[in-house]
Amino acid sequence: MTTTSAPSETGLTSHAAKRWVQRHGWTFGIWILLFVLVAWYTTLIPKFGGFQASTVLAGGTAWIFLGVAQAVVVIAGGIDLGVGGLLVLSSVAAAQLMDGQSSGAIVLIAILIILCAAMLNGFVGWVVSVSKVPDIVVTLGSLYIYQGLALMVLPKVGGGTSGPFRWIFTGSESGIGSNPWPVIAVIAIPIIIVAWWLGRTRRGLSLYAVGSDRTAAFLSGVHASRTKIVSYAVAGVFAALAGFSSVSISGVGNPTTEGGNLTLNSVAAIVLGGVALTGGIGSVIAVVPASMILFFFNPILSALGVNPSQAQVPQGVLIVLVMMAAGLIEWRRRRRS
Amino acid sequence: MSEAPATISQDTPGDPPPAKPSVMGRLAARPQLVLVAVLIVLIVVTGLVEPNYFSATGLRNSLLWAIPIGILAAGQTILMLTGGIDLSIAMIATASAYVAANQSPNGALFAIGVGLLVGLISGTLNGVGVGVFKVNPLIMTLAMAGILLGLFTGWATTIFAGGTRMHEVITTIGRGTFFGGNVPWAALVWAVVSVAVIVLLRRTGFGRNLYALGDNAIASRLSGIRAWQVLIVAYAMSGILGSIAGLLVGGRIGAVDLQLVGFLLLPSVAAVVIGGTSIFGGVGTYTGTILGALILGVLQSLLTFLGTGQAVQQVLYGTIVVGLSWMYTRLAASR
Numbered sequence: 087m088t089t090t091s092a093p094s095e096t097g098l099t100s101h102a103a104k105r106w107v108q109r110h111g112w113t114f115g116i117w118i119l120l121f122v123l124v125a126w127y128t129t130l131i132p133k134f135g136g137f138q139a140s141t142v143l144a145g146g147t148a149w150i151f152l153g154v155a156q157a158v159v160v161i162a163g164g165i166d167l168g169v170g171g172l173l174v175l176s177s178v179a180a181a182q183l184m185d186g187q188s189s190g191a192i193v194l195i196a197i198l199i200i201l202c203a204a205m206l207n208g209f210v211g212w213v214v215s216v217s218k219v220p221d222i223v224v225t226l227g228s229l230y231i232y233q234g235l236a237l238m239v240l241p242k243v244g245g246g247t248s249g250p251f252r253w254i255f256t257g258s259e260s261g262i263g264s265n266p267w268p269v270i271a272v273i274a275i276p277i278i279i280v281a282w283w284l285g286r287t288r289r290g291l292s293l294y295a296v297g298s299d300r301t302a303a304f305l306s307g308v309h310a311s312r313t314k315i316v317s318y319a320v321a322g323v324f325a326a327l328a329g330f331s332s333v334s335i336s337g338v339g340n341p342t343t344e345g346g347n348l349t350l351n352s353v354a355a356i357v358l359g360g361v362a363l364t365g366g367i368g369s370v371i372a373v374v375p376a377s378m379i380l381f382f383f384n385p386i387l388s389a390l391g392v393n394p395s396q397a398q399v400p401q402g403v404l405i406v407l408v409m410m411a412a413g414l415i416e417w418r419r420r421r422r423s
Numbered sequence: 424m425s426e427a428p429a430t431i432s433q434d435t436p437g438d439p440p441p442a443k444p445s446v447m448g449r450l451a452a453r454p455q456l457v458l459v460a461v462l463i464v465l466i467v468v469t470g471l472v473e474p475n476y477f478s479a480t481g482l483r484n485s486l487l488w489a490i491p492i493g494i495l496a497a498g499q500t501i502l503m504l505t506g507g508i509d510l511s512i513a514m515i516a517t518a519s520a521y522v523a524a525n526q527s528p529n530g531a532l533f534a535i536g537v538g539l540l541v542g543l544i545s546g547t548l549n550g551v552g553v554g555v556f557k558v559n560p561l562i563m564t565l566a567m568a569g570i571l572l573g574l575f576t577g578w579a580t581t582i583f584a585g586g587t588r589m590h591e592v593i594t595t596i597g598r599g600t601f602f603g604g605n606v607p608w609a610a611l612v613w614a615v616v617s618v619a620v621i622v623l624l625r626r627t628g629f630g631r632n633l634y635a636l637g638d639n640a641i642a643s644r645l646s647g648i649r650a651w652q653v654l655i656v657a658y659a660m661s662g663i664l665g666s667i668a669g670l671l672v673g674g675r676i677g678a679v680d681l682q683l684v685g686f687l688l689l690p691s692v693a694a695v696v697i698g699g700t701s702i703f704g705g706v707g708t709y710t711g712t713i714l715g716a717l718i719l720g721v722l723q724s725l726l727t728f729l730g731t732g733q734a735v736q737q738v739l740y741g742t743i744v745v746g747l748s749w750m751y752t753r754l755a756a757s758r
Contacts, residue, residue, distance in 0.1 A: 218753075219749050222702060228745075235738055236734075353561070405566045406552060406570075414556070
């Protein structure tokens with residue numbers, strides 16, 4: 087969504103430049119920050135080639151998908167604390183069902199899981215809409231339910247998936263490889279589709295409308311409840327994709343993964359990416375570098391020699407600092423206007 | 424989270440509720456009656472599943488479940504009245520219990536004091552983040568939970584390596600009883616906390632400020648309430664209440680680990696919502712929360728008696744909690 091204006095006079099051009107900075111400044115800054123972090127990382131490790139690039143990219147894929155899932159829900163004015171649990175459920179369902187199956191069957195199973203995830207989370211959205219129970223409570227409940235279901239589907243770590251499937255999400259049949267292009271494709275295609283849908287189609291734009299002012303949207307003829315349900319369903323799709331990515335990297339399903347932590351990361355990622363928690367503002371494109379930045383903390387801290395289990399601390403602190411900065415910027419903007 | 428708030432107007436002391444002549448009307452005017460009814464129904468159902476439930480031991484078990492939920496929910500109630508939430512309270516509880524267990528060799532009073540200090544510091548930090556820097560409470564408290572987990576994972580092998588067994592005094596309070604083995608000490612702690620919280624909310628200026636902030640932050644600011652001060656104190660209180668709950672749970676189990684209280688986070692939020700406090704702020708009472716906690720305690724016993732695995736329990740628990748919240752919201756909205 088770029089703005090253009092007549093560039094004939096210098097006054098107007100600088101005005102247009104100012105508007106561009108206001109609109110896209112944050113996104114631009116995030117991409118710059120990501121490149122800075124990548125550059126720093128390449129100085130920390132002895133060699134940074136295709137192998138390192140694809141490993142890092144594959145590792146961050148789940149984070150990106152989960153961030154996009156959360157972004158879609160929050161843009162429509164809700165929040166989904168259960169996406170982390172849905173990731174775990176999808177990954178163990180994939181591990182359980184795909185183990186030892188043919189490639190054709192695996193594709194069918196994948197589509198089935200995506201559809202089920204969309205329906206499950208869409209159902210959660212329906213409960214939020216119809217019951218008027220706040221989305222925090224319902225999705226906190228759905229987080230518990232998804233984790234419980236995951237334990238039921240796969241009681242212990244195990245299961246597996248096939249080589250070609252893993253190739254899609256990691257660039258190699260064993261989960262570790264040097265080919266980043268499949269990963270780039272699998273990230274770019276769904277996200278470009280969603281971004282186009284959100285920004286250019288009437289159905290997609292209704293998410294922004296409902297998130298911005300539900301009553302006004304309703305009075306303008308937007309079906310508010312249906313829009314919210316759709317937002318949760320789309321989030322379900324991306325949570326399932328995140329689960330696929332996760333199981334492709336590790337090769338097995340792990341039902342004891344803490345979904346709550348993953349959810350926190352997704353909320354932080356969207357805030358870092360410029361999505362307002364109150365709804366109606368933000369773009370999923372910016373969530374991609376934001377998620378990668380948060381993911382990057384792990385490899386950077388490992389390269390610096392920090393114990394990975396303690397990575398939570400600087401991550402948590404960073405999240406809070408980002409929020410404070412965002413709060414300050416918002417406060418300054420309000421004071422100026 | 425830009426939903427129009429569902430106004431669940433509770434009766435403030437001195438206001439007689441408008442009574443509609445129908446049964447539903449009368450129930451809607453006194454929603455807490457419905458909670459009591461649900462509680463009784465649950466107790467009866469549990470007794471049908473396990474006939475031994477109708478004994479002092481059976482009911483006491485449910486009470487022992489309800490107590491930490493109720494104390495955690497007290498912190499949540501205070502914060503939800505301001506439109507906030509504390510998703511770190513379970514981790515604060517765990518951390519407090521961990522520190523107290525570790526310092527137990529230095530005496531009971533010291534251990535308890537240090538445990539409470541953990542809650543005070545964490546809560547105050549939360550309050551500074553939310554009140555001064557305007558960080559969204561969801562993010563601030565989630566991040567605080569993560570930070571605490573990371574810190575203690577590291578410290579568990581360095582500063583706090585060593586004892587993980589709780590001091591005798593704490594375990595006595597956690598699981599001991601008086602009056603011939605019938606009333607747990609923990610219930611006494613909860614009773615004291617309850618009285619304190621109810622008095623705080625109903626009779627003090629601070630309590631009024633909480634309701635005012637949650638109801639209309641702008642009007643509160645224009646009336647001279649310093650929001651950041653109220654919020655810092657409120658989150659600090661929540662932190663201390665979390666510590667108390669953590670000490671009780673740690674005392675009851677006897678030993679601690681980093682997953683001690685985590686599973687009580689959803690119940691603490693659920694108890695408040697079931698009890699009638701609006702998550703958007705300005706409306707609610709702790710009395711309702713107490714009933715909500717009792718209901719969840721009985722629910723926990725019921726699920727244990729049904730003998731299902733942990734996975735099924737989790738699914739059922741989440742479903743029932745959402746269901747109860749739904750029913751309650753429906754009922755309150757019908758007024």
